[in-house]
Amino acid sequence: xxxxxxxxxxxxxxxxxxxxxxxxxxxxxxxxxxxxxxxxxxxxxxxxxxxxxxxxxxxxxxxxxxxxxxxxxxxxxxxxxxxxxxxxxxxxxxxxxxxxxxxxxxxxxxxxxxxxxxxxxxxxxxxxxxxxxxxxxxxxxxxxxxxxxxxxxxxxxxxxxxxxxxxxxxxxxxxxxxxxxxxxxxxxxxxxxxxxxxxxxxxxxxxxxxxxxxxxxxxxxxxxxxxxxxxxxxxxxxxxxxxxxxxxxxxxxxxxxx
Amino acid sequence: xxxxxxxxxxxxxxxxxxxxxxxxxxxxxxxxxxxxxxxxxxxxxxxxxxxxxxxxxxxxxxxxxxxxxxxxxxxxxxxxxxxxxxxxxxxxxxxxxxxxxxxxxxxxxxxxxxxxxxxxxxxxxxxxxxxxxxxxxxxxxxxxxxxxxxxxxxxxxxxxxxxxxxxxxxxxxxxxxxxxxxxxxxxxxxxxxxxxxxxxxxxxxxxxxxxxxxxxxxxxxxxxxxxxxxxxxxxxxxxxxxxxxxxx
Numbered sequence: 463x464x465x466x467x468x469x470x471x472x473x474x475x476x477x478x479x480x481x482x483x484x485x486x487x488x489x490x491x492x493x494x495x496x497x498x499x500x501x502x503x504x505x506x507x508x509x510x511x512x513x514x515x516x517x518x519x520x521x522x523x524x525x526x527x528x529x530x531x532x533x534x535x536x537x538x539x540x541x542x543x544x545x546x547x548x549x550x551x552x553x554x555x556x557x558x559x560x561x562x563x564x565x566x567x568x569x570x571x572x573x574x575x576x577x578x579x580x581x582x583x584x585x586x587x588x589x590x591x592x593x594x595x596x597x598x599x600x601x602x603x604x605x606x607x608x609x610x611x612x613x614x615x616x617x618x619x620x621x622x623x624x625x626x627x628x629x630x631x632x633x634x635x636x637x638x639x640x641x642x643x644x645x646x647x648x649x650x651x652x653x654x655x656x657x658x659x660x661x662x663x664x665x666x667x668x669x670x671x672x673x674x675x676x677x678x679x680x681x682x683x684x685x686x687x688x689x690x691x692x693x694x695x696x697x698x699x700x701x702x703x704x705x706x707x708x709x710x711x712x713x714x715x716x717x718x719x720x
Numbered sequence: 721x722x723x724x725x726x727x728x729x730x731x732x733x734x735x736x737x738x739x740x741x742x743x744x745x746x747x748x749x750x751x752x753x754x755x756x757x758x759x760x761x762x763x764x765x766x767x768x769x770x771x772x773x774x775x776x777x778x779x780x781x782x783x784x785x786x787x788x789x790x791x792x793x794x795x796x797x798x799x800x801x802x803x804x805x806x807x808x809x810x811x812x813x814x815x816x817x818x819x820x821x822x823x824x825x826x827x828x829x830x831x832x833x834x835x836x837x838x839x840x841x842x843x844x845x846x847x848x849x850x851x852x853x854x855x856x857x858x859x860x861x862x863x864x865x866x867x868x869x870x871x872x873x874x875x876x877x878x879x880x881x882x883x884x885x886x887x888x889x890x891x892x893x894x895x896x897x898x899x900x901x902x903x904x905x906x907x908x909x910x911x912x913x914x915x916x917x918x919x920x921x922x923x924x925x926x927x928x929x930x931x932x933x934x935x936x937x938x939x940x941x942x943x944x945x946x947x948x949x950x951x952x953x954x955x956x957x958x959x960x961x962x963x964x965x966x967x968x
Contacts, residue, residue, distance in 0.1 A: 625859065
């Protein structure tokens with residue numbers, strides 16, 4: 463058996479990831495893989511390690527045990543060049559984390575300049591393109607504090623896109639937003655999914671999950687309880703906990719059937 | 721009455737002394753240039769060393785953090801005059817000659833660096849941890865993230881506290897008088913050693929020079945603060961929220 467070599471198409475592969483904070487085990491053996499162009503949505507009650515999972519993938523939080531590959535590069539290898547790998551994985555945070563001293567343009571252009579060594583001129587052109595893609599070219603000179611939450615999150619998506627990532631990790635990208643601002647962010651994300659971006663999304667936006675996810679993962683207590691395509695997960699989940707959680711979430715978010 | 725007449729002569733003498741100081745004004749102003757030079761030297765030392773000490777304390781781990789902590793403790797605890805004498809006379813014990821300007825720059829510069837490090841440390845620590853995380857997620861190394869994301873924000877936050885330290889070290893430059901530097905305080909002393917009646921006007925002249933220097937310095941720093949203010953981002957106490965706080 464050669465289980466440690468993934469299929470060529472897998473952009474991300476996670477194997478038996480464990481993470482413990484003190485006596486609390488947050489991740490207890492999570493494994494999955496994500497093919498190129500796939501969108502996977504992770505759902506589950508709060509405190510079940512979804513955000514920790516994302517941070518363990520690009521080693522913003524080093525996992526205690528387990529292995530992670532980005533294509534053929536092992537991120538969890540002790541000699542892995544983490545900075546180089548992280549530059550290929552976009553990360554979109556719940557609370558945006560835009561650099562508050564830089565304009566929208568500055569935020570998007572800084573990593574191409576400082577990490578990729580791109581000239582200021584090329585980086586500016588690239589950043590304007592990405593801002594255009596999220597519909598915010600007109601706000602290029604605005605500072606984060608002058609933008610709405612939805613606009614800030616779209617800038618942060620543009621910031622991730624400017625590094626031409628192989629994969630983008632979204633950590634509850636709409637949870638910090640006012641309800642009327644969620645749509646504009648989801649629209650951008652749906653566009654990315656349709657354009658073939660590989661995405662791993664922690665979110666409770668069921669409408670988004672239903673319309674663009676290739677796979678839904680239900681996590682609880684640091685474990686994957688069940689995973690499958692949305693059609694099956696929504697209509698005929700195998701595990702009673704999945705059904706219960708999905709029902710609660712639908713009630714809470716008042717999601718209407720399509 | 722002898723009493724009244726002596727009072728009158730004293731008044732005359734005071735007025736005369738203020739007139740007489742006139743010819744010493746160029747000398748005092750020239751000497752004040754030494755204070756300005758010393759100020760530049762010690763503020764530069766204080767800024768760079770202070771930043772380094774703050775970075776060691778926040779990011780340096782246990783060993784560097786402890787060393788930085790001891791450094792900061794020593795230079796904040798030992799009186800400035802003692803530091804000056806230690807730096808001026810200390811090296812000569814080992815046959816090293818050190819100019820009074822260099823000794824004063826180092827002693828007062830290191831002392832200021834200890835205070836500045838605490839201003840910078842507070843500013844660095846008040847920056848949300850998400851800023852560092854976002855920078856690292858884009859592939860920046862930690863030193864690069866500190867340079868391009870953390871410090872530019874921290875220095876902005878540090879300006880008000882730093883202005884305070886600046887006003888304090890401007891005045892500290894007169895302490896260099898104790899190691900024989902020909903700065904303004906020593907010049908004043910030379911004047912009134914020669915003519916004791918000139919003590920008051922000479923010292924008032926020194927006071928005026930510092931009033932002007934502090935005023936100019938604070939004006940400059942206020943300008944820098946305004947120049948680098950981040951649009952839309954309000955410091956506590958500014959803007960509408962601040963108005964509510966101030967109004968109570």
